[in-house]
Amino acid sequence: MVQVNATAKKQIAKRDGITVPNVPTDITSTYLVNLFNQTKTCIYCNIELCNFGRKKNSKACDHIIAISKGGQHVKTNVHFICEKCNMIKRNLLEIDFINTKLQNLLNINISSN
Numbered sequence: 001m002v003q004v005n006a007t008a009k010k011q012i013a014k015r016d017g018i019t020v021p022n023v024p025t026d027i028t029s030t031y032l033v034n035l036f037n038q039t040k041t042c043i044y045c046n047i048e049l050c051n052f053g054r055k056k057n058s059k060a061c062d063h064i065i066a067i068s069k070g071g072q073h074v075k076t077n078v079h080f081i082c083e084k085c086n087m088i089k090r091n092l093l094e095i096d097f098i099n100t101k102l103q104n105l106l107n108i109n110i111s112s113n
């Protein structure tokens, strides 16, 4: 059974300026720091991530399935991606986000030809 870890939730909320619902989690602050440090590239756009600042390639904590869509604040649903992808993804499901990115790529390629 997962336990509520208020510290981890507050860290994410403070970092990303979001409100994390008071939901059960198995995420500890140590896990979050390790995940942050181990993540070097964005899995969606493969850009190299930087640790600090609010740049396009800054690390942003993302819920793979958004909390607002029923996702949980647990290890299997949290990862770090780039700020740019996080801003586009918002609360989209992963498949919808990827489809959006692909559509944008197609539009760019069509317009550049």
Ligand SMILES: [Zn+2]
Residues within 6 Å of the ligand: 042, 043, 044, 045, 046, 047, 081, 082, 083, 084, 085, 086
């Ligand atoms: Zn990205």
